[in-house]
Amino acid sequence: MRVKFWGTRGSIPAPLDTRALQAKLIVALTLAAGRNLDTPERARAFVEQELPFELSHTFGGNSSCVQLDAGGEEYVLCDLGSGARVFANSVLAAHGPGRGHVYHVFMSHLHWDHISGFPFFMPAYIPGNRIRIYGCHDALEQALRQQNAAPSFPVDFSRLGAAIEFVALEPGRRYDVAGFSVRALRQFHSGDSYGYRFERAGKAVVYSTDSEHKRDDPAETDAFVEFFRDADLVIFDAMYSLADAYSVKEDWGHSSNVVGVELAQLARVKHLCMYHHEPIFDDARLGAILGETRRLEEITRQEHRVEISSAWDGMEIAV
Amino acid sequence: MELKPQRYEDTVVLSPTGRINHATSDVFSTALRPHMERCAAGQDRLVLDLSGLEYISSAGLRVLMLARKQAQTQGGTLVVAALGPMLREIFEISRFSAVFDVYPSVRDALAAISPLALAAFERG
Numbered sequence: 001m002r003v004k005f006w007g008t009r010g011s012i013p014a015p016l017d018t019r020a021l022q023a024k025l026i027v028a029l030t031l032a033a034g035r036n037l038d039t040p041e042r043a044r045a046f047v048e049q050e051l052p053f054e055l056s057h058t059f060g061g062n063s064s065c066v067q068l069d070a071g072g073e074e075y076v077l078c079d080l081g082s083g084a085r086v087f088a089n090s091v092l093a094a095h096g097p098g099r100g101h102v103y104h105v106f107m108s109h110l111h112w113d114h115i116s117g118f119p120f121f122m123p124a125y126i127p128g129n130r131i132r133i134y135g136c137h138d139a140l141e142q143a144l145r146q147q148n149a150a151p152s153f154p155v156d157f158s159r160l161g162a163a164i165e166f167v168a169l170e171p172g173r174r175y176d177v178a179g180f181s182v183r184a185l186r187q188f189h190s191g192d193s194y195g196y197r198f199e200r201a202g203k204a205v206v207y208s209t210d211s212e213h214k215r216d217d218p219a220e221t222d223a224f225v226e227f228f229r230d231a232d233l234v235i236f237d238a239m240y241s242l243a244d245a246y247s248v249k250e251d252w253g254h255s256s257n258v259v260g261v262e263l264a265q266l267a268r269v270k271h272l273c274m275y276h277h278e279p280i281f282d283d284a285r286l287g288a289i290l291g292e293t294r295r296l297e298e299i300t301r302q303e304h305r306v307e308i309s310s311a312w313d314g315m316e317i318a319v
Numbered sequence: 320m321e322l323k324p325q326r327y328e329d330t331v332v333l334s335p336t337g338r339i340n341h342a343t344s345d346v347f348s349t350a351l352r353p354h355m356e357r358c359a360a361g362q363d364r365l366v367l368d369l370s371g372l373e374y375i376s377s378a379g380l381r382v383l384m385l386a387r388k389q390a391q392t393q394g395g396t397l398v399v400a401a402l403g404p405m406l407r408e409i410f411e412i413s414r415f416s417a418v419f420d421v422y423p424s425v426r427d428a429l430a431a432i433s434p435l436a437l438a439a440f441e442r443g
Contacts, residue, residue: 215378221341241414242377246384258413259377266341292412299405300374 001070001203001319003233007062007083008311010210010239010254010276011113015061020282028055054287059277060313062086063113064209066235066275070200074102074178078196078207078235080133080144083313084117092122100128104178107135108209109193110143118144119153129162134169134177136184136194141166169194185227187211188220189253197227203319204231206269209276211237212245212252213259221263228267232319235311236260238274238293257293264306265297271307272297273317286310322350330364330436331357332425336371339379348382355386360394364436366428370401380413387419400428 007013028051037043047056063081070076075091077084091101103123108114123129133140144166148157157164169175171184171194181199186192188211195208206228215221228234239254257274264272274293277286290310297308309317320343323334331354339347357363367383369375375383383399390397400422402410410416422428429437 213377215341215344215376215381218341221378242380243384243414243418246381247388247418256377256413258380258409262341262377295408296412299408 001068001200001205003205003235003317003319004067004069004087005065005083005275005311005313005315005317006067006087007065007079007081007117008059008275008277008313008315009061009063009081009113009279010237011063012279013061013063013082013113013116014279016058016283024055024283031055052287054283057312058283059286059310061279062313063116064108064276065117066207066311068180068198068205070179072179074104076178076180076198077103077105079108079114079209080105080116080118080121081114082117082120085120085122086313088117088120088122097122097126100126100130102178103129103131105131105133106182106184106196106207107133107137107140108187108195108207109189109191110135110137110139111191111210114210115143115147119148119155124160124162124164125155127161131162131164132167132177133164134167134175134182136169136171136186137192138168140168183227185223188214190251193253195227197231204233205319206231206234208234209237210253211255213255213263215259221266224263225267228263228269231267231269233271233273233317234260234264234267234269235273235275236264237276238289238310239276239278257289258296261293261297261300261306261308265300265302265304268304269306271309271317271319274308274310277310320346320350322347324354327429327436327439328433330366330429330433332366332368332429334368334371336373338374339372339382340374340376341378344376344378344382347379348385351382351386355389355397358386358390358393358395358397362395364396364432365390365398366422366425366432367397367399368401368425369399369406370403370425372403372406375406375409377413380409380415383415384418396432398422398428398432400425 062083064079065083242256242258
């Protein structure tokens with residue numbers, strides 16, 4: 001199975017701006033001084049093999065959307081943030097608009113940064129496509145209908161050409177969808193959010209974003225440890241520092257790298273991927289946080305090692 | 320997890336030892352509570368000497384953050400001192416080092432918050 005990240009930014013899309021791009025270029029050109037980069041191939045090799053990640057890449061600016069690709073005919077997504085537009089365009093680029101597909105979308109919650117890609121989700125406009133949107137919120141259908149309606153959007157939901165269905169889920173119950181066994185867990189976030197555990201062929205991936213962990217209730221910790229238990233990959237909201245999450249941003253509904261590492265260690269998770277990045281953080285800052293988080297895992301490790309990564313738009317993880 | 324108190328005039332130095340994790344943070348919180356009630360304007364100043372602490376988890380750090388908030392609300396003084404290498408890194412990575420007044424040693428902390436307590440500390 002491959003997990004593909006189409007949008008990894010939290011709260012609002014945050015595109016790379018000219019100032020940040022030029023800052024990268026200046027450092028990259030300085031590092032390239034005196035090098036023979038007079039062909040595109042040499043320049044590409046330099047960029048791909050010698051520049052640090054923060055210069056050769058960007059973590060990206062699209063909001064939440066992750067794909068679980070197990071090689072089946074049907075698509076499985078988590079959330080419909082602005083990254084969903086990029087995902088949809090990639091499908092159309094690969095297959096064209098003539099062929100119908102089935103899309104299964106699991107919604108963590110209905111805040112704008114998790115639904116704002118849907119008006120630009122081209123498969124929704126094409127007859128022959130089938131889109132099944134799953135979630136635990138009573139307002140699931142209402143939120144998406146309201147978004148595709150005047151005065152906020154020119155194309156009313158009723159004019160979408162695809163067959164669109166809404167599927168209400170109950171937390172804790174197992175569902176079989178597109179070859180996955182799926183289970184939801186309620187999380188602490190304004191209006192509630194839900195994490196999803198996907199299991200298939202002995203592998204487990206957990207999508208747990210927009211989830212605050214106060215760490216003051218052992219039962220809550222136990223519930224998440226059980227939910228994350230032995231997962232091959234946990235995609236985890238690490239938006240804030242722990243100090244911020246406990247002070248000025250308490251009750252804002254997000255978590256930290258420190259809590260992510262602890263829960264992953266307790267649950268013996270194989271790979272923890274930090275996600276839902278703070279929009280004010282630039283690539284250098286996110287890269288530094290990744291380094292610190294790997295160091296935290298190292299110094300607090302007992303016998304179980306957790307691989308640590310930080311999601312970026314376009315990243316893929318093989319599970 | 321143990322919490323050893325030592326008074327120096329108007330300041331109490333608390334020295335937790337062992338590990339503060341999700342299983343022991345409640346014990347730490349309970350042990351800290353009576354000292355926090357007296358950490359107020361005109362009463363005790365508190366120094367948390369963390370030199371004997373092997374590890375503190377996010378649950379333990381939450382107890383510290385709540386204690387800091389309580390001290391602020393009461394007009395009291397709460398600082399931390401003598402972090403070992405691992406604790407120092409945990410404070411940096413969690414950004415607690417940006418929120419707390421952190422001193423390299425208990426002596427440095429006392430020097431910063433109470434000349435009376437420093438004099439008593441130096442007398443032994």
